[in-house]
Amino acid sequence: MSTRSPKRDYDYLLKFLLVGDSDVGKQEILSGLDDGANDSPFGYGCGIDYKTTTILLDGKRVKLQLWDASGQGRFCTIFRSYSRGAQGILVVYDITNKWSFDGIDRWLKEVEEHAPGVPKILVGNRLHLAFKRQVSIPAAEQYAMKNDMAFFEVSPLCDFNITESFLELSRIALKRHGIDRFLKCNKVLSLQDLCSRVIVQYTHPHHIEKLPLPTSLRSRLRSFSNTSMCAHPMPSPYPSKRTKIIRPDSPSHASVRKSCCIS
Template identity: 45%
Template sequence: MAKKQYDLLFKLLLIGDSGVGKTCILYRFSDDAFNTTFISTIGIDFKIKTIELKGKKIKLQIWDTAGQERFHTITTSYYRGAMGIMLVYDITNGKSFDNIAKWLRNIDEHASEDVVKMLLGNKCDMSDRRVVSKERGERIAIDHQIRFLETSAKSNINIDKAFYDLAEAILDRMPTTSTSDNVRIRPVDQDSQPSGSRCC
């Protein structure tokens, strides 16, 4: 038998209202692709990507959940066993931001207590249509003691960083097997594009 291709397996979950860009974020990270014609996720979908972090090969199993209310009974079962959860809202859609409180309650009800959470304000390339300020996103993240980033799947801003930061936070919480492997391996920073198209 071939030996295992990875050292650790992390189950991650993307949650948030329908249309905020969860599927686009997932496809940008897993396939480096962006498609404007995605149809709404029906139920659940997932992708796998293996990354290297601190000298370990980590297999990320990333579940993309449907945002529509009618699928919530299906998707809540996927919270179990999730090690990291990304809550996504759309900076051009105030309701998707207001609903973050509801999604946080869902996590409290259905996910394990030690799950690592991250808040993503997506579509930050559309600054002309912004209705949710970065400060509001930062405030809710501070209140709930979770990480926060603004992202754009379309312009590939902070997508890799979000997944690597979440994976690193999960890894940091794990009991260390050896003190010698404190090597930090970071992805090539694609986010700092030479064109200077920074987020915000």
């Protein structure tokens, strides 16, 4: 009598690391994600922040194991241990603290030493404090392009570009491992997937939330729209403050929100 393995609640599992100075708000980013496990599966808790969350990428469930081991006195030892098996790295700085941006070179050096070749994205945190900005968007874009990284500015406070940044890093990581082919139309799609692809071709991502659909269906549509090449550009109310994605291996998409407003 054979025993069946328990059914998984995800299609892909990815391990991501967050690196950056201790005061750039990495814990804010983790706290802003959907609730998941907060305890390390290996029993280590000292100096380690850990969380899991599940996102939808083109209709597939991607479970993320997120580790923040930087900003600690024992960073080198911790990072060497936790970087094994990492599939993606978020390099985080605070847009209101130029020192945190200037220190990215040091973090990238550690990353290349302990996790060479792992995909990275540059994340400027605390966009809701843009009136205190010390790091300009052009400077960050140029740095990201120079170091072959995608670039996002995010705000956990108003839930801006958090999910989008993890979706982009997941897309890059899956493509790096050759799994992206399973996200494409190489098999018979369900009727729901076919309808989702058609809808996102004619609906801007920002308008999906206004559709008279159940929350679960809107979430599924967002997962397709964030990876769709057919998104239509929407003019930003703040043309001088627009945030772009710099993709090292493909043209920029228009599926990422360009401004962050708090009412």
